[in-house]
Each structure stands twice: as C-alpha cells, then as structure tokens.
Amino acid sequence: MKKFWVLSRRAGIGLNADGRISVRLMRILTSTGILKALGNNVFAHTALSLAYLDTPEVEFWDLCVDEIAPVAYKMPEYVATHQSDSIFNPKQSPFSWGNNAEGTTFYEFLLSHPDRLKRFNVAMTTQEAALPVLGMFPFTSLLETGGDSSRAFIVDVAGGRGQSLLQIKKEIEAAGGAMGKGRVILQDRKAVLDAVPDEQLPGVEKMVIDFFTPQPVKNAQIYYLRRIMHNWQDNEARKILKNIADAMAPDSRLLIGEMVVPDIPEGVDKTVYWMDLCMLIIGGKERSEKEFSDLLDSAGLKLIKIWRSKVGSQTVIECRLK
Numbered sequence: 001m002k003k004f005w006v007l008s009r010r011a012g013i014g015l016n017a018d019g020r021i022s023v024r025l026m027r028i029l030t031s032t033g034i035l036k037a038l039g040n041n042v043f044a045h046t047a048l049s050l051a052y053l054d055t056p057e058v059e060f061w062d063l064c065v066d067e068i069a070p071v072a073y074k075m076p077e078y079v080a081t082h083q084s085d086s087i088f089n090p091k092q093s094p095f096s097w098g099n100n101a102e103g104t105t106f107y108e109f110l111l112s113h114p115d116r117l118k119r120f121n122v123a124m125t126t127q128e129a130a131l132p133v134l135g136m137f138p139f140t141s142l143l144e145t146g147g148d149s150s151r152a153f154i155v156d157v158a159g160g161r162g163q164s165l166l167q168i169k170k171e172i173e174a175a176g177g178a179m180g181k182g183r184v185i186l187q188d189r190k191a192v193l194d195a196v197p198d199e200q201l202p203g204v205e206k207m208v209i210d211f212f213t214p215q216p217v218k219n220a221q222i223y224y225l226r227r228i229m230h231n232w233q234d235n236e237a238r239k240i241l242k243n244i245a246d247a248m249a250p251d252s253r254l255l256i257g258e259m260v261v262p263d264i265p266e267g268v269d270k271t272v273y274w275m276d277l278c279m280l281i282i283g284g285k286e287r288s289e290k291e292f293s294d295l296l297d298s299a300g301l302k303l304i305k306i307w308r309s310k311v312g313s314q315t316v317i318e319c320r321l322k
C-alpha cells in the first residue's frame with residue numbers, strides 16, 4: 001500500500017498533472033478507508049494514510065514489502081521444490097532460493113548487494129516504538145556496581161549502526177553515570193560499520209567481527225545481543241552464543257533483546273507472530289521462553305530473568321554462565 005500511495009502522489013504531481021490517473025488510484029484508497037473523499041475529486045488524509053508518509057518508521061515496512069513479501073508469495077513453489085528440512089538450513093532459506101542465491105545466507109546475500117544492505121541497516125534503526133531497547137533491563141542499576149576500567153563495560157555484538165548502544169549510553173549518562181568506566185564497543189561486519197561515521201558514535205569503539213568465530217573481547221561486564229537470535233535456527237544461534245559464553249567471566253552478563261513468543265496466541269500483540277513468519281522466510285525463528293531456556297542451556301548459559309516491555313512481546317533476557 002505504501003508503494004501505491006507513493007505512486008498516487010507521483011501520478012498527481014508529475015506523471016499526470018490533470019489527475020486522470022491519480023484519481024483512479026485515489027478511488028481505491030478511498031473505498032478502503034485509507035483516504036477520505038471531500039467531493040469533486042478532492043481527497044484528504046486520514047490517520048491511516050498519514051502512516052504511509054515517508055517517515056523513518058516506514059523504512060521497516062518498505063523492507064518487508066520489498067524483500068520479504070515477494071518471496072512469501074512464492075512459498076508454494078518453494079515447498080514443492082525442496083526437502084521438508086531445507087527450511088532449517090539458512091543457506092537454503094526461502095529468501096536465498098527466491099533470490100537465486102541458494103548456498104548463501106540472508107546476511108551473506110545482503111553483503112554482496114550494497115544498496116539492499118544499506119536499506120536494511122537504515123530500517124533496523126527505525127523500530128523503537130514496537131521493539132524498544134529501554135524500559136526493561138535497568139541499565140542504570142549497573143552504575144552501582146562501581147567502575148572497572150580494566151574490562152570492557154558493554155559489547156554490542158552485531159549492533160548494526162549502534163542504534164541500541166547509543167540509547168543505552170544516553171540513559172546511563174542521563175542518570176549521572178559514565179560509560180567511561182570501561183570500553184564501549186560496537187561490533188558488526190565491516191561494511192556495516194564502515195557506513196557509520198565515527199562522529200555519530202561518540203565514545204564508542206567500532207570493531208569488525210564475525211560472530212561465528214571466537215569473541216575477541218574477553219571478560220566484558222555486559223555482552224548485548226539484540227535481534228540476532230531470531231535471525232537464525234538453533235544450530236547457528238548456539239554457535240553465536242557459545243562464542244560469547246567462552247569469552248564471559250563468571251560475573252559477565254549476556255543481555256538478549258528479543259521478543260518472546262507467548263504461550264497462547266490469543267489476546268496478545270500480533271507483532272511477534274508476524275515477525276516469526278518474516279524470520280521463516282530468511283531462515284530464522286522467534287522463540288518461546290522454554291525454547292530460549294533450552295537453547296541457552298545447550299550453549300553453557302542459564303536464563304536468569306526475562307525483563308518484559310510494558311507493551312508488546314519485546315523483552316531483555318538476562319543470562320549468565322551456567
């Protein structure tokens with residue numbers, strides 16, 4: 001619908017100044033309640049159409065429409081042409097198949113398509129309302145633990161453009177603390193980090209990693225892992241977790257920012273189920289509390305507490321070494 005809306009605006013402005021085409025597009029948008037007809041081919045916004053304006057929040061929606069939906073439409077063909085367990089192999093995901101890229105994972109594919117990688121990373125910075133970073137784990141409570149500049153304070157593993165880390169830093173600094181007690185490290189793939197100017201990350205150290213190889217920062221106070229587990233099936237997720245667990249000290253915390261699938265799919269926020277289907281396409285999955293607990297256990301970790309958001313299914317899962 002966003003594309004349609006943009007098309008309507010372009011038709012009105014450029015392609016068809018007298019409105020013959022745009023009116024035809026406007027009619028369907030009006031009949032579905034997206035726009036309001038004021039009469040004589042004059043149309044007005046509604047709250048629904050305003051949601052489709054070019055705001056940052058729409059970036060994520062665009063991503064789903066452009067990357068996920070075309071593959072979702074072809075799922076019957078995927079199922080007809082694949083073994084039933086192919087979907088558990090991220091190199092044979094519907095996304096890889098639908099992009100003629102079987103043999104590469106979703107992220108490997110993005111790395112070889114810079115424009116799509118850029119759009120993906122921008123979209124990842126725009127979902128704060130539905131998937132908040134703050135308001136769950138009490139980051140400011142870490143101020144009480146005292147400074148220890150000999151160890152990294154926080155390592156945001158695969159933190160993208162630093163969208164979470166900057167919020168956490170701001171919250172701690174607003175409470176009168178300093179992240180300067182130890183290093184503040186943003187880790188990701190080289191192409192992702194290179195695209196973020198250093199001045200946008202004051203006080204943050206960028207570090208290129210591959211989370212399928214040993215974690216280079218040992219003994220950090222916090223390892224933070226947001227929206228990573230749901231990108232992967234259990235085998236890959238376990239490897240990522242084990243690499244972090246091997247680097248952790250007995251008092252290190254691993255904080256996992258993810259939605260937790262409610263036990264009963266009734267009367268709850270639907271975002272988690274919709275996201276789960278998006279993850280099905282790219283080779284991952286959302287998990288229940290029990291699934292997280294089992295996964296963590298198999299990687300040498302234990303679930304200490306799930307800090308839940310007041311809205312939706314977003315959580316921070318606090319873990320320590322077993």
Ligand SMILES: C[S@@+](CC[C@H](N)C(=O)[O-])C[C@H]1O[C@@H](n2cnc3c(N)ncnc32)[C@H](O)[C@@H]1O
Nearest residue numbers: 107124158159160188189192209210211226227
């Ligand atoms: C869904 S995004 C999440 C970004 C960020 N943590 C957030 O919550 O906004 C997944 C991130 O994993 C990174 N990633 C994918 N494969 C990786 C790998 N092998 N090693 C390190 N990072 C990787 C991507 O570049 C991307 O930034």
